[in-house]
Amino acid sequence: MASGMTRKPYDGVVACAPVTIPYRRYSTNSAQWWIGRALHALIKAAGLRPSDIDGFAASSFTIAPDTAVGLTQHFGLTPRWLDHIPFGGASGIVALRRAARAVQAGDAEIVACVGGDTNHVDSFRKTLSTFSRFAQDAVYPYGSGGANASFALITKNYMNRYGARREDFAKLCIAQRDNALSIPHAMMKRKLTLDEYMSARPIADPIHLFDCVMPCAGAEAFLVCREDIAKSLDLPAIRILSTVERHNAYPTDPIQVRGGWALDADELWSMAGLKPKDVDFVETYDDYPVIMMMQIEDTGFCKKGEGPDFVRTHSFTNEGTFPHNTSGGQLSVGQAGAGGGFLGLTEAMHQLIGKPIGTQVPDARIGLVSGFGMINYDRGLSSCAAVLARAA
Amino acid sequence: MTEPLVRPKRKNPLKRTRLPLSPQGTRSRTAHGLTAAAAEGRFALQTCLDCGAVVYPPRDACPSCLSARLPFRDVANGGTLLAETTVQTSTDPYFRERMPWRVGAVKLDAGPIVVAHLHGDVVESGRVRLEFKLDRSGSAVAIALPEKDTQNMADDPHLREMTCDPKFRRVLITDGRSVVGQAMAKTFSDAGAGIVFVGLANVWKPFPGLDTLRKIERVEIIPLDITDTESVTEQAEQNGARIDIVVNTAEHVRAGGIVGRHGMTIAREEMDIRYFGLLRLAQAFGPVLRSRGADGVNSATAFVNLLSVHALMNWPEFGSYSAAEAACLSAAQCMRAELRPGGVKVVNVMFGPLDTEWFQTVPPPKVTPAALANAVIRALKQGVEDVFVGDVAEDVRARLAVNPKALEREMAG
Incomplete structure (x- = not known):
């Protein structure tokens, strides 16, 4: 039921101080350790004391039995605004938009948003088997292929329906691998060739090895505060032009061919006062290539079903046409659990500030970040997006 | 088209038997x-x-x-x-x-x-x-x-993986002296079982049907007295590792209630043959069945309990008999939990009065031994755990689901 009420802009609120704790394939440390490192990096980057942080949003799959509440005592924080957002690939943007409203309303002044997870040997299997009630009841007992099997069905259906070929997915993967070659902590350090991609071992057809992310340990974080505070801390600031969030969109689609972005794209662009062609780069959530293609379609760069064609006519590298997943995305640097839901956001902030970990997208002034999360049963439920701009 | 199974070769005794594993079985209560x-x-x-x-x-x-x-x-x-x-x-x-x-x-x-x-x-x-x-x-x-x-x-x-199909599997029918045991042997042989072991107590004692039983293809008569722990243990030691399905056909049917019957003799026999017999089989054959749950084409797969449906609700005309059957049903629930790690199913086949001598005075509808045997095969092929055979069994189950108290009262006549 649309109210017709116009949403308030995020005037006066900025995101700043993006930090990345370099990933490791396996870690003997806990998720609390990784989140602690990220908080530490945040206060160092901003020149703050821990007590200056009065808002905290944490996203993690591996902090059990803790919740965000337990983390406050663990880290010695005394926040007056607290959130726990274990939304997988939607975590970062959801944290950003909630924190922004809290700051705007005066409920908090400086909010630390952190996404991070550890990766012990065997923690991936444990996460999969207990991911959700529906996964436990209706997915995991079926071959226990995890997200690979679920996305295989989505990918297969998309290919059957819209004529996407493995070569199209390859192009996206290869381009973002090129973008990752300058990222020191990337799990995948070598160039990916079409031959390697095509001849990789099958995981759950049509998903092959290089369509899958590598689980790892790591953390990503940023601060949300008023623009004047960022200025007083001498922090380059990122303006939030627009955001959207949606869960369980199109529940009657037999197999997922679109996400909530399709429902919210008009709102996303009208709130930003921009059109898709105005952005200088795009960070999509890349758990699997087919989802990147859906995000490109659903956020409005082309129509539904035109994704394959769009891929064939763009280059996706940082220097090329349609710079996309400019740090290599999770497919190259690794998936640090819920940190993966922050990766596109922190990378976009790095690009807009002009201090990327890897290569700079020329003239990056406006970026689109989109998130996607939580295969609860047969499809990803959460979608979100944000249009960001460098503060003048 | 499915490739037909090939009859498995004799197992290399030096080869390690793979331990059985299970897929994740945790579910929400609603599921x-x-x-x-x-x-x-x-x-x-x-x-x-x-x-x-x-x-x-x-x-x-x-x-x-x-x-x-x-x-x-x-x-x-x-x-x-x-x-x-x-x-x-x-x-x-x-x-x-x-x-x-x-x-x-x-x-x-x-x-x-x-x-x-x-x-x-x-x-x-x-x-x-x-x-x-x-x-x-x-x-x-x-x-x-x-x-x-x-x-x-x-x-x-x-x-x-999800059924207990008897094809190429080796089955033990625990008592071949009963007509049910004989019908079971014939039906398993027809269903393609690899070997049909048929147990007989006092093998030397002839009985009608023995000749027919011997003539059934792939039947092997073995000495087995389920009231004798030593006999059961010895059979398990001898053939346990070659048995994939156990069907307990031992029966003891006598009319009579609890209050009206004098002394313990019949009740003891009932318990010895049915309840303790089941325990002896479970203890002797259970561990080896459980360990052979992933042993190739003819892996261990099922323990079949033939139970009177009156295990679920006492039938006072056969009241003491019903109580012994109820004890077996309870034991079967425990066996299910214990055999599950091997992926071995405990199949409870619940029947109404059988068309045999012991139910001579009971009016129809009754279940013929052949119908019971066919129901067992069907259950194994389908991979189900609970089966109700015959109109009486179906009736008891349906009434139990609606109003157990009404059923109890009505069983009293």
């Missing part, structure tokens, strides 16, 4: 509504009593109208396979050693999408019928079967 349906071979999904929506995966509120009135109801099982994949890499040790494994998304005519195991003969975009089976963890899973039966379809490796 065990599917387990209940699968145990009886029904296809039931939650159906909203308020808006009629058919719901899957199992929920605690209707996703169309938020009603909590969501009982499991039998629904049509036809559907279309929308997309399939072959999983090559699994995080679960059970599936890991059975890779590759096909799964797919089935759109049911009844509404929901079900992620299901796929029989080898189903094809993408093709019509399928979906069934719920108990997998080797004892919980329900959906498997998509071809819409019409195909050749050798029971031999499909995915399907055979």
Whole structure:
């Protein structure tokens, strides 16, 4: 039921101080350790004391039995605004938009948003088997292929329906691998060739090895505060032009061919006062290539079903046409659990500030970040997006 | 078309027997509504009593109208396979050693999408019928079967993991002296069992039907007295590792109640043959069955209990008999828990009065020994756990579901 009420802009609120704790394939440390490192990096980057942080949003799959509440005592924080957002690939943007409203309303002044997870040997299997009630009841007992099997069905259906070929997915993967070659902590350090991609071992057809992310340990974080505070801390600031969030969109689609972005794209662009062609780069959530293609379609760069064609006519590298997943995305640097839901956001902030970990997208002034999360049963439920701009 | 199974060669005694593994069997409590349906071979999904929506995966509120009135109801099982994949890499040790494994998304005519195991003969975009089976963890899973039966379809490796098909398997019929035991031997032989061991106490003592029994193909008569712990243990030591299905056909049927009967003699016999007999079999054969749950084509797969349906509700005319049967039913529940780690099913086949000498005075409808034997084979082929054979058994089960107290009162006459 649309109210017709116009949403308030995020005037006066900025995101700043993006930090990345370099990933490791396996870690003997806990998720609390990784989140602690990220908080530490945040206060160092901003020149703050821990007590200056009065808002905290944490996203993690591996902090059990803790919740965000337990983390406050663990880290010695005394926040007056607290959130726990274990939304997988939607975590970062959801944290950003909630924190922004809290700051705007005066409920908090400086909010630390952190996404991070550890990766012990065997923690991936444990996460999969207990991911959700529906996964436990209706997915995991079926071959226990995890997200690979679920996305295989989505990918297969998309290919059957819209004529996407493995070569199209390859192009996206290869381009973002090129973008990752300058990222020191990337799990995948070598160039990916079409031959390697095509001849990789099958995981759950049509998903092959290089369509899958590598689980790892790591953390990503940023601060949300008023623009004047960022200025007083001498922090380059990122303006939030627009955001959207949606869960369980199109529940009657037999197999997922679109996400909530399709429902919210008009709102996303009208709130930003921009059109898709105005952005200088795009960070999509890349758990699997087919989802990147859906995000490109659903956020409005082309129509539904035109994704394959769009891929064939763009280059996706940082220097090329349609710079996309400019740090290599999770497919190259690794998936640090819920940190993966922050990766596109922190990378976009790095690009807009002009201090990327890897290569700079020329003239990056406006970026689109989109998130996607939580295969609860047969499809990803959460979608979100944000249009960001460098503060003048 | 499914490749037909090849009769397994004799096992190399030096080869290690693989330990049985199970897929994850943990389910939400609501999802065990599917387990209940699968145990009886029904296809039931939650159906909203308020808006009629058919719901899957199992929920605690209707996703169309938020009603909590969501009982499991039998629904049509036809559907279309929308997309399939072959999983090559699994995080679960059970599936890991059975890779590759096909799964797919089935759109049911009844509404929901079900992620299901796929029989080898189903094809993408093709019509399928979906069934719920108990997998080797004892919980329900959906498997998509071809819409019409195909050749050798029971031999499909995915399907055979979820059934107890007697083909090429070796079965022990514990008592061949009863007509039920003899009917069972014939039916298992006809169903393609590899060896049909038939136990006889006092082998030297002739009985009508012995000659016919000996003539059944692949029957091997072995000495077995289930009232004698030593005899049972010795048989298990001798042949236990070659037995994949145990069918306990030992019976002891005597009319009479609890109050009206004098002394303990008959009650003791009932318990010795039925309850302690079952315990002796369970203790002797259970451990080796459990350890051989993944032993190739003829892996250990089932322990079949033939139980009077009056195990569920006492029949005062045969009151003491009913009590002994109830003891066996309770023991079977425990055995289920204990044999589950081996993926071995405990199949309870519950029947009404049989068309045998011991039920001479009971009016029809009665269950013939052949009908009982056929029901056992059908249950094993389907992979179900609870079977009701005959009109009386069905009647008791239905009345029990509606009003157990009324049934108890009415059984008293």
